[in-house]
Amino acid sequence: MNIKAKIKRAIEFVSGEEFYSWFLQQSKRLSERQMMMVLAVIVGVVAGFGTILFEMLLHGIKEGLVDWFPVDKANFLFLIFPAMGIILATLFVKYIVKDNISEGVTRVLYAMSSRNSHIARHNCWTSIVGGATTIGFGGSVGPEAPIVLTGAAIGSNVARMTRLNYRQTTLLLCCGAGAALSAIFKAPITGVVFVLEILMLDLTAGSITPLLISSVSAASVAFVFRGFSPILAVQITAADAFALNQIPLFVLLGVLCAAMSYYFTSVNSKVGTFFKGIKSQYKRWALAGVVLGVLIFMFPPLYGEGYEGFMALMHGKAETLFDNSLFYRFRTIEWVVILFVIATMFIKVVTMATTNAAGGVGGTFAPSLFVGAFLGAIVALIYNATLVQWLDWQPISVVSFTLVGMAGVMASVMKAPLTSIFLIAELSNGYGLFIPLMITACISFAVGYYFDPDSIYTKQLRMNGELLTTDKDVSVLVFLKLEELMETDFLPLTTQQTLGDVVRIISSARRNIFPVLDEEEHLLGVVQLDDLREDMFKTEKYDRSILNYMIQPADKILLHEQIRSVLPRFEENHTWMLPVVDKENHYRGFISKSRILNAYREQLVKIGQ
Numbered sequence: 001m002n003i004k005a006k007i008k009r010a011i012e013f014v015s016g017e018e019f020y021s022w023f024l025q026q027s028k029r030l031s032e033r034q035m036m037m038v039l040a041v042i043v044g045v046v047a048g049f050g051t052i053l054f055e056m057l058l059h060g061i062k063e064g065l066v067d068w069f070p071v072d073k074a075n076f077l078f079l080i081f082p083a084m085g086i087i088l089a090t091l092f093v094k095y096i097v098k099d100n101i102s103e104g105v106t107r108v109l110y111a112m113s114s115r116n117s118h119i120a121r122h123n124c125w126t127s128i129v130g131g132a133t134t135i136g137f138g139g140s141v142g143p144e145a146p147i148v149l150t151g152a153a154i155g156s157n158v159a160r161m162t163r164l165n166y167r168q169t170t171l172l173l174c175c176g177a178g179a180a181l182s183a184i185f186k187a188p189i190t191g192v193v194f195v196l197e198i199l200m201l202d203l204t205a206g207s208i209t210p211l212l213i214s215s216v217s218a219a220s221v222a223f224v225f226r227g228f229s230p231i232l233a234v235q236i237t238a239a240d241a242f243a244l245n246q247i248p249l250f251v252l253l254g255v256l257c258a259a260m261s262y263y264f265t266s267v268n269s270k271v272g273t274f275f276k277g278i279k280s281q282y283k284r285w286a287l288a289g290v291v292l293g294v295l296i297f298m299f300p301p302l303y304g305e306g307y308e309g310f311m312a313l314m315h316g317k318a319e320t321l322f323d324n325s326l327f328y329r330f331r332t333i334e335w336v337v338i339l340f341v342i343a344t345m346f347i348k349v350v351t352m353a354t355t356n357a358a359g360g361v362g363g364t365f366a367p368s369l370f371v372g373a374f375l376g377a378i379v380a381l382i383y384n385a386t387l388v389q390w391l392d393w394q395p396i397s398v399v400s401f402t403l404v405g406m407a408g409v410m411a412s413v414m415k416a417p418l419t420s421i422f423l424i425a426e427l428s429n430g431y432g433l434f435i436p437l438m439i440t441a442c443i444s445f446a447v448g449y450y451f452d453p454d455s456i457y458t459k460q461l462r463m464n465g466e467l468l469t470t471d472k473d474v475s476v477l478v479f480l481k482l483e484e485l486m487e488t489d490f491l492p493l494t495t496q497q498t499l500g501d502v503v504r505i506i507s508s509a510r511r512n513i514f515p516v517l518d519e520e521e522h523l524l525g526v527v528q529l530d531d532l533r534e535d536m537f538k539t540e541k542y543d544r545s546i547l548n549y550m551i552q553p554a555d556k557i558l559l560h561e562q563i564r565s566v567l568p569r570f571e572e573n574h575t576w577m578l579p580v581v582d583k584e585n586h587y588r589g590f591i592s593k594s595r596i597l598n599a600y601r602e603q604l605v606k607i608g609q
Helices: 001-016 017-025 032-066 081-097 102-113 126-136 144-161 167-186 187-199 207-225 242-276 281-298 307-312 317-321 334-357 363-385 386-391 398-414 417-426 431-451 459-463 472-479 499-506 563-573 591-608
Strands: 513-517 524-528 577-581 589-592
Touching: 017 207, 032 126, 032 144, 032 167, 032 207, 081 126, 081 334, 102 144, 102 167, 126 144, 144 167, 144 363, 144 398, 167 187, 167 207, 167 417, 187 207, 187 417, 207 524, 242 281, 242 334, 242 363, 242 431, 307 317, 307 363, 317 334, 363 386, 363 398, 398 417, 398 431, 417 431, 417 472, 431 499, 499 524, 513 589, 524 577, 563 577
Parallel strands: none
Antiparallel strands: 513 524, 577 589
């Protein structure tokens, strides 16, 4: 075999044809469940290595840019680094990726509902480069969303290479997403719970085992390269232990976390909408560069994902938050520390939203933890600075409230109380805080759900009718597209035609309803065969204009409307057929209730299989 043939065979193997044949030969003795377990290991290991690569690139960029700054002086490079990162990430996405890789978790949910769980191959690496560039240069976002999209893309493409069906592809996609999260946090339980709670995968015997295997595989890779110590290396001592008299404070913290999550999502939405209104990318860069540069220059803990900031709070080293800050000389004044922490917490949301809206690649996972940590620390600091000093009460642990605050805000922002509880417990080995974690997370989730039942990931998808849920009836409707079910073989009529013209048309028509259009194909009304029966055999009336028989349809369906909103309209109008038009009232076809119901049954069977 010559070199060209070898290269061709290697390409075919990588592209899937040869790999699929080889895989079939090797797996003939494996059952479907055993095969999924093998693939789960592969996906978990590859996602784990992808996470290690991401962190190496991220920390390499960050160390080269800012770790050499003197801590006692503000550095003016903070003014330009974030803008440089956003510009580089935007150019990378526009000219190399040529696809949307922002909002990673939302992209995964969209792929599950609208793309048969298929994610483009480039997502196996492009989110790593884009995310590391954005965050390493100071973009105030988190690395979790890009790495979740990377892991999901790995799972999806492994499934495509092995020609799996939709259900199996979705499972491997979720295995990849959970594995990536498991590796980046060294938290395998959290990876599984994240998939079940946020990606809303069904909990069955066939799904839980591959999820566990992929999460453990990815976490094992992380343990090999990064050691077994938890991400948040804090010790929960006897002084940090939960006491019953702290329950009112944790209840209060839960309510505050819900309020902060509402601020978090509202500001994120408003900033995003504002930047979308700016058509010029250069103006976006300029505005984002100024906003991020000035705010990070004044509040250096906002640089990057911000883990160092809340780690400092947990270790009781709040003064290190002032490193490289204009306010460095005030770091020992207690009330200045409290005000600095409060300002940093609120501004973090603005910088996060600005980074994403201006074209950066990152997520909201880490910022929600950052904001929650600062909120918990604020409660503890204010309590210790006031009630403890004034009334000589027992002080409370800043470590405990920082950890619990992280879970509280995350539970409400993502509508995922279980994920937040297990994440904080695994991040810190703080299993002794399970009770306060449950109290605060559940209260924050309940209050936040009252104000807005959607998470920051699902809001836009639900508005577009593109969100899969645990409600099977609703989920099946997500897969049905109006454009695919619309029927266009109806014979249109014009305003110049007469009854005689229509009678001649009827002889070759297969439909009993006819749209009436003007010269620009606007829908004027419809003519029903039943309304013509009385006169269609009276030749003396053949000269009558067809407009005499035209009626207005019971309703009109807009093109691209969601099937979920279309179906009730048939019941409301007591009809089985409705016309479809665009926003300018141009006729596009008809949609029938029977066609929708048939497609619904077919899709239900397909999903079940």
